Amino acid sequence: MSFERTFRDDISIVLAGEAGQGVQTIEQILTRLFKQAGLNVFGTKEYMSRVRGGTNSTEIRVASFPIAAFVNRVDIFVPLDAKAMDHLKPRLTDKTLTVGDRENLKTEKEILNAPFSKMAAGIGGELFSNMIAAGFLAGILHIELAIVYEVIQYFFGKKSADIIEKNCTAAKQGLEFGREACAKHRIHCELKRDPEVVGQIMISGHEAVALGAAAGGCNFIASYPMSPSTGVLTFLAQHGAELGILVEQAEDEIAAMNMGLGSWYAGGRAMVTTSGGGFALMGEGLSLAGAIESPMVIHLAQRPGPATGLPTRTEQGDLELALYAGHGEFPRVLLAPGTVQDAFLCASRAFYLADKYQIPVFILTDQYVLDSFYNAEEFPSVSGEVTYFVVQTGSDYKRYRFTENGISPRGIPGFGEGIVCIDSDEHDEGGYITEDSDVRTAMVNKRLKKQNLLPEDAMAPEFFGKEGYKKLVLGWGSTFHAIREALRRKGEGDTAFLYFKQVYPLSGKVAEYMRQAKEVVCAENNATGQFAKLIRRETGLSVDRKVLKYDGLPFSVEDLVAKL
Amino acid sequence: MEKTAFELKECDVAWCPGCGNFGILNLMKEILAELSADPQKLVFVSGIGQAAKIPQYMKVHYFNGLHGRALPPATAIKATNRELTVIAESGDGDMYGEGGNHFLHAIRRNPDITNIVHNNMVYGLTKGQASPTSEKGFKTPIQVNGVILEPFNPLAIAIALDASFVARVFVGFRDHAKQILKKAILHKGYALVDVFQPCVTFNKMNTYQWFREHTYLLDDSHDPKDRTQAFGKATEAGKWPLGIFYQYEGKPVFEEQLSVYAQDPQPLFQRKFRKEPVEQLIRKLKE
Numbered sequence A: 001m002s003f004e005r006t007f008r009d010d011i012s013i014v015l016a017g018e019a020g021q022g023v024q025t026i027e028q029i030l031t032r033l034f035k036q037a038g039l040n041v042f043g044t045k046e047y048m049s050r051v052r053g054g055t056n057s058t059e060i061r062v063a064s065f066p067i068a069a070f071v072n073r074v075d076i077f078v079p080l081d082a083k084a085m086d087h088l089k090p091r092l093t094d095k096t097l098t099v100g101d102r103e104n105l106k107t108e109k110e111i112l113n114a115p116f117s118k119m120a121a122g123i124g125g126e127l128f129s130n131m132i133a134a135g136f137l138a139g140i141l142h143i144e145l146a147i148v149y150e151v152i153q154y155f156f157g158k159k160s161a162d163i164i165e166k167n168c169t170a171a172k173q174g175l176e177f178g179r180e181a182c183a184k185h186r187i188h189c190e191l192k193r194d195p196e197v198v199g200q201i202m203i204s205g206h207e208a209v210a211l212g213a214a215a216g217g218c219n220f221i222a223s224y225p226m227s228p229s230t231g232v233l234t235f236l237a238q239h240g241a242e243l244g245i246l247v248e249q250a251e252d253e254i255a256a257m258n259m260g261l262g263s264w265y266a267g268g269r270a271m272v273t274t275s276g277g278g279f280a281l282m283g284e285g286l287s288l289a290g291a292i293e294s295p296m297v298i299h300l301a302q303r304p305g306p307a308t309g310l311p312t313r314t315e316q317g318d319l320e321l322a323l324y325a326g327h328g329e330f331p332r333v334l335l336a337p338g339t340v341q342d343a344f345l346c347a348s349r350a351f352y353l354a355d356k357y358q359i360p361v362f363i364l365t366d367q368y369v370l371d372s373f374y375n376a377e378e379f380p381s382v383s384g385e386v387t388y389f390v391v392q393t394g395s396d397y398k399r400y401r402f403t404e405n406g407i408s409p410r411g412i413p414g415f416g417e418g419i420v421c422i423d424s425d426e427h428d429e430g431g432y433i434t435e436d437s438d439v440r441t442a443m444v445n446k447r448l449k450k451q452n453l454l455p456e457d458a459m460a461p462e463f464f465g466k467e468g469y470k471k472l473v474l475g476w477g478s479t480f481h482a483i484r485e486a487l488r489r490k491g492e493g494d495t496a497f498l499y500f501k502q503v504y505p506l507s508g509k510v511a512e513y514m515r516q517a518k519e520v521v522c523a524e525n526n527a528t529g530q531f532a533k534l535i536r537r538e539t540g541l542s543v544d545r546k547v548l549k550y551d552g553l554p555f556s557v558e559d560l561v562a563k564l
Numbered sequence B: 001m002e003k004t005a006f007e008l009k010e011c012d013v014a015w016c017p018g019c020g021n022f023g024i025l026n027l028m029k030e031i032l033a034e035l036s037a038d039p040q041k042l043v044f045v046s047g048i049g050q051a052a053k054i055p056q057y058m059k060v061h062y063f064n065g066l067h068g069r070a071l072p073p074a075t076a077i078k079a080t081n082r083e084l085t086v087i088a089e090s091g092d093g094d095m096y097g098e099g100g101n102h103f104l105h106a107i108r109r110n111p112d113i114t115n116i117v118h119n120n121m122v123y124g125l126t127k128g129q130a131s132p133t134s135e136k137g138f139k140t141p142i143q144v145n146g147v148i149l150e151p152f153n154p155l156a157i158a159i160a161l162d163a164s165f166v167a168r169v170f171v172g173f174r175d176h177a178k179q180i181l182k183k184a185i186l187h188k189g190y191a192l193v194d195v196f197q198p199c200v201t202f203n204k205m206n207t208y209q210w211f212r213e214h215t216y217l218l219d220d221s222h223d224p225k226d227r228t229q230a231f232g233k234a235t236e237a238g239k240w241p242l243g244i245f246y247q248y249e250g251k252p253v254f255e256e257q258l259s260v261y262a263q264d265p266q267p268l269f270q271r272k273f274r275k276e277p278v279e280q281l282i283r284k285l286k287e
Helices: A023-036 A082-091 A116-123 A126-140 A145-156 A161-185 A205-215 A230-243 A253-265 A276-292 A319-324 A340-357 A367-371 A437-457 A477-490 A510-515 A530-539 A557-563 B020-034 B051-057 B071-080 B092-098 B100-109 B154-160 B174-186 B208-213 B227-234 B276-284
Strands: A005-007 A010-019 A040-046 A053-063 A076-079 A097-100 A187-189 A201-204 A220-223 A246-249 A270-275 A296-302 A333-335 A360-366 A373-376 A421-423 A462-464 A471-476 A495-500 A502-504 A519-524 A545-548 B042-046 B061-064 B085-091 B113-119 B165-170 B191-196 B215-217 B240-247
Touching (some): A010 A023, A010 A082, A023 A040, A023 A053, A023 A145, A023 A201, A040 A367, A053 A082, A076 A082, A076 A126, A116 A126, A116 A161, A145 A161, A161 A187, A205 A230, A205 A340, A205 A367, A220 A230, A220 A253, A220 B071, A230 A367, A246 B071, A253 A270, A253 A276, A253 B071, A253 B100, A276 A296, A276 A360, A276 A421, A296 A319, A296 A340, A296 A367, A319 A333, A319 A360, A319 A530, A333 A340, A340 A360, A340 A437, A360 A367, A360 A477, A367 A477, A471 A477, A471 A530, A477 A495, A477 A557, A495 A510, A502 A530, A519 A530, B020 B174, B042 B051, B051 B061, B051 B085, B061 B071, B071 B085, B071 B100, B085 B092, B092 B100, B092 B113, B092 B154, B100 B113, B100 B154, B154 B165, B154 B191, B154 B227, B154 B240, B174 B191, B208 B215
Parallel strands (some): A005 A187, A270 A296, A296 A360, A333 A360, A421 B061, A519 A545, B042 B085, B085 B113, B165 B191
Antiparallel strands (some): A010 A053, A040 A373, A201 A373, A333 A502, B165 B240
16 A cells, blocks of 8 residues: 555645543644644544543644635544544545554554654653654644744743653654655645745634633623633633633532623623533523513523433524523523634624623534634734623613613613613512502513614624526535535536524524525524524525534534535 | 601502511611611612512512522622622522522622511412421421421521521511611621511411510620620520520621722723723634
8 A cells, every 4th residue: 555645735634532532632732733834724623522532523624725625535644542543434535544543543454654653752751742643744844944943932931951862852753754755655746835824813713702702791690600601711711810801610500690690780791601502501591681671692502402302412403492481571682603714703793792682692603613723814803892782871760761763771780860770570660569560561562672673783694605696505503614615616606605694683684695596505503494494484584405513513614525 | 857758659568467577567667767778879679478568568669589599699789789788588488498599698798788588487479388397396388297308497507607697576576676677787707687577367377476485685704706696596495585696797708809990999880891801802812
């Protein structure tokens, strides 16, 4: 068998090993290394709900052009143990170049043997085998040793000189071994570098949500840890002091939601981050937000259910949950970012909308979009202004004063002369409990009136394609990049794509877009086509075909090339 | 300050005549006036139930939220604006039953709030079922053969969690109750006052007379600084002691340990948005 390969402008590298074996460390080093070399990078991982053992894998795509979607194809596979070989088996083909330590892998298959462990022993122990592997891949991709050293300095700068030196030695040996392998086996890499990439930001979905929230003026987050939503809480906890954000780990999601509402009441700008099961516990508090007309921002990171489901995997299965959660009738907004830029913008906008309309606003993400990261060509700038809608109260202040558009000026205790009374019971304008039918009807109308204002302030879906299209693909949230790349690959000029980053309420001419197509296809990461149902509810139009995936994994570009 | 400062002009009270809640309402208005509490800076937080309606009958800011959920918003309100005086007041079902988990964790956090619990050992608003504090053998339309569960002991639990102020009063001993409630409000840190209060409609067992006969006032021989002694008093068989069981002065307060106040003492709503720290973090991602 020959190891001769020519990698042109888009390489998919997959690393796989047990939890705790260091897949993540290699991933961090490599992705930084590639970006610093001027290569476009995309990383996504799939992992098991366990701290040790099992098999986790990371896909790193490196390309001459921007990439941001998961591909099924594996060009270079680096298994760290024998189990990893089996785990990835369905995705490996004759074209895959498998590189690894034959001794550890115990395989009969033809692999490019790289004795990482033996080399590591010479440096100071098994610990260094990951750095040798990273160096090896840098060698295959012709990356200069100087960049490798720079990255080692970045990661290990605070460690002892001995550790830095040993890591440099490990990387150097790996890199040289990689270069030799290239020469010996005629492995060519034709990736083009782009110096602009070096200065771009590399950001994950959860970082983008957290930073977006901060840019929206978030100053309070109470939450209970739950995959895959915890990254946002962790990020804000790490940077809470500098950002001026009060971070509290609540005893449960019920408390988290009610704390958030308490904070808004007292003049804070609060959010919660959670996943399906945790959000289910927040249903009551969500309804309270509806009743007391409190702003609230909910980051709902979806994962496959029902119940505990697949805790570390991905799905777009909670659209209907977010849409219908909470007893009673009250307005809400659902945003669903599909890019890191939109994750930032949606999180920031959620605070604006929540405060302006005094309603709960959702940011619907999922494990895939949160855990994936890439270099972003353009990233939104932080607005210097945050619009605050809190008013100073007068002595005759009434929290629920009837107004033409249904929005009553929102006062807070301790700011002005008024008394601010809010009640989960039906209440009169002053916030006092009432069972008067006329007041009840007027209050329901007042709350629902706000729903009518929301479409005007909604983010319209983005259209990609040319006039005269025959096929229209609908997608929302995290499927964005995979759909885009799949359609680009198919190269069908008569197919257009409508991407929704706001899924409720809808704005723009969705029905018009749909009517112009002969076939409307809706692609979603769930089993029942929840967005297609929502589209029908809102426009009266059915989609012709649904492309669904609900095995806990994201759509690959190949999946969509085949099915769209 | 006059008691009328907290009086509402119009008020349609939903309690039964003779309800123990009236006594507490009057006491609270008097206490707040005597303490010269600033009405602009005073927030009541309650859940759902008959007791939870108390803020509706006073001229105060209130957050009348969900059943069992008074303590999380109360904690957050205090943490968001430390200049506010926060009183979380509700019934035994609300605080100890539906909100039991929040009760435990509010004590652990030790926010500077006062937690007043109207304890009548029965559910009033839902018409006469057992509450977490109902005594064994108490018969209701649901507990038809009498309560068989061990009654919830809020004071023992609070002391076990090293709550910073733990007291019990009986609304019928007005002056004593007033004095203790005042101390609770002035105490810095989480303060629990369990208030015995008869439900004249649904609890024919624990009446005014019964509470008088089954309680006694703690005297000087009790040292509220002694946690072991306090725990002993909280678990004592026979008559129920009334007074301050336990007080831990100087216990670190939740909102004073938050990093958000390390550099800036201002309430969150008074702060201007600063874009620089966000931009700085974004810049770091370019490195």
